[in-house]
Amino acid sequence: MAEPIRPIQDVAAELGVDRGCVTPFGSHKVKLDPRVALGSVPSASPLVLVSAIGPTRAGEGKTTVSVGLADGLRRAGERVAVCLREPSLGPVFGAKGGGTGGGRAQVVPADDINLHFTGDLHAVTSAHNLLAALVDHDLRAGAPSGLAPERVTWPRVLDVDDRALRSVIVDAGGKAPRPTRFDITAASEVMAMLALAESLEDLRARLARTVVGFRDDGAAVRVADLEATDAMLALLREALWPNLVQTLEGTPALVHTGPFANIAHGCSSVVATQLALRHADLVVTEAGFGFDLGGEKFLHLVCPHARLWPRCVVLVATVRALTAHGGGDLACGLAHLDRQLDNVRAFGLPPLVAVNVFAGDGEDALARLERHCEGAGVPVARCTAFAEGGAGGEALAARVLEVLDQGSTPEPRALYAAGDPFHDKLRAVATTLYGAEDVALSDAARCDLDALSGAGFGDLPVCVAKTHLSFSDDPKAGGLARGFTPTVEAVRLAAGAGFLVALMGRVVTMPGLPRDPAAKHVRVDPDGTVHGLMQGN
16 A cells, blocks of 8 residues: 655655755645755766657656656665656646556646646746737837847747647737747747756846847847846746655655657756755656657757766556557567667667556566567566556666666767757757658758858757657657658747757647547546546546
């Protein structure tokens, strides 16, 4: 049986966090003031990255495995913390349901975390839309910033799946209407900046240099030009503080920021990870979707900036997903696993496979998957944490500890150099990780890149926005696609976050609701208890 939920102050004390940096939000969640919590303790603890093979639309339980692994490590006597992304209301009420794990491997209080939590996503939405309002105010006042109305790039955001808002017309007080769009909050550059910022001053600098559009001469107009920096910072100052909660078994969990990995960089916040590394002996973190998306972005975009590098990568695999990638044949689908293992090795990192066991998995299929890993010389363990909690993560925890005992942190290795041209960076990622022959740019994307290069932004790292359902830019091509040439349809600037976003194929930054939205299955009891937020609940 899972233990009763511990007082959150006890969870903070387990990490050695002083009460003076803890701000309670009710009985079971707190915010940690990083100015105090980071202190001067060196960040030398091992970091374990949990990623996955290419998922199906339902997901393969990466968060469930992350929680189960952390619980298993704590059962083994490790002082451990797990760092996770905050759920977005879009998936919660859309296709996937809640994002707090599943079964007996969850972070709690799950309903609070999946809904408003401590208000971080609302703060991001408000700060982003405040800037959008100030952009239109500037245009209405005759554009003293020099901003050209037809060259505004800053959209609006909303944390709900709403395809009707992908393209809208705004009318700023009688001035000429102009087209714009809504993105989902998880795709906001403000979310990316919040996730990457290391301090309040770092966040201030990122906000100030954020580009909202261009003048007629091609010069960038920034947030600082609109005198909006500190107003946005005021909305975000406490959202920068990591949220501390716990797993059902009482393991400390920092759940903070929520960029999507298919349209952003897909990782928990830098400040939460740094804080965890200073207060735990071992830290488990996850990167969204498959390793080719979230794992690549964690290693290329987050680690160099935050001076981090994992000791190993736990690759979550399921019989269900591998069978789907193989067109109904597990033996064929194992080639997808091999490619993702090669992707991990391309960064010089040791992989191990966590087989997330579903109730309907047959023993023959599970054994075949294990034999395949063993034959490839890759450590493998089943994870039954969904059904058994931390006990179901103990075998995986033992495997992870074996790998950690075998050596020190590998030297960081990237697929491209920081100074490489944009197309070369894209080509390195696509040919190495996706199995592509090359990368093509549409005429519109070339125009975007030429304009951004002319404004001095051409050398930034690349964040690929693409489907998570295939190695290619076609979601129907599956996890065995090879020899294709994906097309970048547009290039967007994220100057505050510090990267260029390459929209590969038909990717949307405002998802739509599925045929049967999860929202239709949510029920609230008379006592306020919520049912139906989690998938299958």
